[in-house]
Amino acid sequence: MECFDVAIVGYGPTGATLAHLLGQCGVSVVILEREGNAYHLPRAVHLDAEVMRTLQWAGIADALEPKTAPHPGMRFVGADGRLLLDWPRPQGQGPQGWRANYRFHQPDLEKLLRDHMAERETVSVRTRCDVVSLKERKDGVELRYEDRRNGRTCRVSAKYVVGCDGARSLVRGVIRAGMEDFGFHERWLVIDAILNREKPELGDHSVQYCVPERPATYVRCPGLRRRWEITVRPEEDANEIARPARVWELLSRWLTPDEAELERSVVYTFHSLVAKSWRKGRLLLAGDACHQTPPFMGQGMCAGIRDVANLYWKLALICQGSITATAAERLLDSYESERKPNAREYIATAVRLGGLINTCGTQEALRAAFPSADGAARMESIAPPLGKGLGTGDKAGRLFGQPRLSGGALMDDVHPHRFVVVADADLVDQLSAPEGTAIVSTTASADAAEHLAQVGARAVILRPDRYILGAADTAEELTQLLSDRLPDPVAA
Template sequence: MEHSKHYDIAIVGYGPTGVTLANLLLKQGLSVLVIEREANILQLPRAIRFDAECMRVFQTIGITEQLLQEIAPGPGMKFQDANGELLITWERPVVKGNQQWSSAYRIHQPDLEKVLRDHIADHPLLDLKLRHDVYKVDQSSESCSIYYEDLSKGTLHQAQAKFVIGCDGARSLIRRLIGTTFDDLNLHSQWLVVDFIANEKENDLGDYSIQYCDPKRPMSYIKGTGQRRRWEIMVMPEDDVKSLTHDEKIWSLLEDYIQPEQATIERAAIYTFHALLAKNWVKDRLIIAGDAAHQTPPFMGQGMAAGIRDAANLAWKLKQVIQDQQDISLIQSYFTERYSHVSEFIQGAVQFGKIIQNYCEDAEFQVQTAKLKNFITPIPKLGAGFYRPEHHQAGFISPQFLFENQKLSDDLVGYQFALVTRDASILTGSELQHLQAEYAGQMTVLAANAAIADWLQTEQAVAAIIRPDRYIFGFAQDRDSLIQLLEHAGIAMFAQV
C-alpha cells in the first residue's frame, strides 16, 4: 500500500458538485485530493438546467466566458391539462435580473463538467485520481485517513485529509459512514426519460418547457441546448416496464409530438424520482453534498443547482476553519443553512409532481393549481446559521451590483466577504486601511455607488456585510452596529488601529 500524502480536503466524486467544490477550494489556496470511480466524464445528458445563483458561482470561479459558449437562457415552464388548457405559467425572465444574470439557463451537463474540469486541470494543488474507489475512511480528532483502490491496477493507497467531502451521489459511501437516515418528503414515482437530438430546429414545441397534466399519461417536454430535446413520460400501472425503453414503444407514446424521421433517440432510461433529505450532513470531519445529501424530483429543475449551492456554502467555511482558525462548529452551519434552503425547493418539486400526476383526478390538486396560476420562482432564506438574523433580509441571497465602468461587484470582491456602505465616512481612513491590510484575502470594501446606496436605503441600513457565497451576513444602521457586525463576522476592528 502506498502510504499517506497529506491534503487539506479529500473530495469523493467528481460530478458537478465535486468539481465546483474543488474549483472553489483551490481558488482559496487549499490542497485537494479528488477520488472518482469513472475514467472520464459521462457523456450522456442528465441535468439540463441551472439558475442565476449558480451562474454567480461560476462567475466566482472564473469560467463564464467559456460557459456562455455552451449555454442558452430558458424562459420558463407552462402546465396544461389534457385539453390543452393553460393551468400554470412559470415565467423565468431571460433578461438579466438583480443578480446580473438570466433567471435560468439550459446546459448539456457534460459540457459544464468539462469547462469546470479544464479550469483546474493543471492546478498544482489538485491531485486527481480517476478510476479510483474509496473503500474506507477513519477519523481522528485532527484529520481523516482515506483508503482507496486504483481500479485500473488493483493497488491500494492511503492519504490523509483534514476533511472528507462525499460528493458521491445517491448511493454515497460517505453518507453511509456518517450513519444518517433520510427524511422522506413522500414522492416516489417511475418515469421514462428520453433524450433526443432533433434533425431540424423547427421540430420542437417552443422555448418553454411544458408539463402535460393528463391523468391518462402525465408527461414533460423540456428543450435543451442546440438540438437537444427531452421527454419525461410517467410509467403507468398497466405498462410493461421492460418494453418501455424500446424505440418502437417510445415513438408510439410520442406520436402526437415527434416522429422517427425528425429526431434520433440519444438515451432512454427509467428512473424512480425521489424526494429525500439526509437527516445529517456532517459528522466530525465527514461531510456530504449534492445528491449524497438530497434528492429531488426534476419538476423544478433544481437537482444540480442544489449541489452547486452546497459547494458555494461549504468551501469558504472549510477555508475559514483550516486557514483562519475559525471554530470547527462553523461547518455545522453548512448543514443547518442548506437543509432548510434545499428543503423548500424539494417541497416545491413534490407539490408540482403531485399536481402533474393527479390533476383532473383530485379536486384538492385543482385547488392547489389555481393558487399557483402565475408561479414565481421562490427565493428561500437560509436556515439558522452564520449570519445575524436581526434584519429580515439577512440570510437571503444578495443582489449583484453593476458599477459605472460595467464591472460587476462579484468580480471586484472575489470569493470572500464584502463590506458595502452608502456613507464612506462611517469608518475612518485608518479603520478602512486596517480592514484592507489586516484582512486582505478575507474581506473587500466596495466603494459606494448608486446601486449600493439605493439598496441599502431600501433596507434602512447604512452598511451590510455579504458573505463569500453572496448571502447577506447582516445589516448595520449606524457606526456602532457596524462595529458589532464586523466583530460577529470575525473581523477585529480595533486590534491594530
C-alpha cells in the same frame, strides 16, 4: 502517506465546483473518482442565476453561457389543452449578474470544469479510484482506495472529507445518516432526442402535460436537443418501455422518427429525500449524497452547487488555521443548519408540483397545491433564505445581488472569496474595515444603491457566498457588525 486539507469523493459538478473554489483559496485537495471519464450523456438540464454566479467564481461561466439556451418559463397544461399554471421566468441580466435561468447540456459543463482544473495547482485529481474505507482519526481522516488502473490499494489522509458521491453515497453510509422521506417515489421514462432540423412548434417553454392517462414533461435544451419525461405506469416493464419502437409511440404527439435521433431513453425513479445528518465529525455530505428531488423545479444539480458555495469558504477558513477550534465547530455546524431548510423547501415545492401533474391538473389540485392560485395562475419563483446559522438580524441569510463597479466589472470578479461591505457612501467614508475586507460604496458602483434598496438596508456585510451576514442603517451599527464578524479567508 500523502496528506491533504480536503478529500472530495466524487467528481461530478458538485465535487468539481467545490475543488475549484477550495483550490482558489489555496486549500490542498484530492479528488477521488471511481469512473475514468465524465458521463457523456445528458443528465441535468437546468441551472439558475445563483448557480451561474458560483460558476463565475470557478472561472467557467463566461465559457459556459454561449453553450446554453434561454429559459422563458414553464407552463402546466390540462388534458384539454387549457393553461392551468404559468411560471414565467425573467429575461435579461438579473440582480445576480446573470440571467435568471438557463438550459444547458451537462457534458458541456463537466468538460469545462475538468479542463480548467489544471489551473488549480493545489488540486490533485485521481480518476478510476474507488474509495473502499474511511477511518476518522483525531486530526483527520484516512481514506483507502483501489486504484483501478493497476489494482493497488492506496492510502491518503485529509483533515476533512466531503462526500459528493451521489445517491448511493459511500460517505453517507459511513456517517449512517438516515433519510427524511417526502413521499414522492415515481418511475419516469427520460428521453433525450436531437432534432434533425428546427421544429419551432415545440416551443421554448418547458411544458408539464397534466394528462390523466400519461402525465409528461417537455424541455427545450440547447441547440437541437430536446427532452421528454413521461410517467411509467406501475404495470409497465422498464426495459420494454425504453425500447425505441415504444419510445416513438410515446413521442408521436410531438415528434416522428424522421424528425430526430434518439440519444437516450432510460427509466429513472424520482425520489424526494433529505439526509437527517449532513455531517459527522470530519465527514460531510453535499449534492445528491444528502438530498434527492423530483425534477419539476429543476433544482437537483443546483442544490448541490448551493451546498458547496456554502461550505467551501468555511472549510477554507478552517484549513488556513485562522480561527479557533470552537469557531471551526460553529462554522461546520452552520453548514447543515443553513442549507437543509433551503433544500427542503425546494424539494417540498417540487413534490407539490408533481402532485399537480399527477392529479391531472384539476382546479381542486391547483388550489390545494397553491392556495393563492385563481384560475390560470401565475407562479412566482421561490428564493428561500438560509436556515438559522451565522449572522444576526432579520436580513441575515438572504442572498444579495452582485453590484457592477464603476469600472464596469462585476463585484465578485474584483473581490472573490472575501467578506464585502456594501454601503451608502456616508456610512463608509470614515470606516476602518478589518484587513482583507472589501468595501463597495454607492459612489463606487452604478447600482449598489439599487441592491441595498432591494433588501431595505443602508449597509450589509456579505459572506464569501454572498449571503448577508448582517445589515445596518447607521455607521455605529456597521462598526459593531464588523467587530463581530468572522475572519476573512485568503484567496490564493
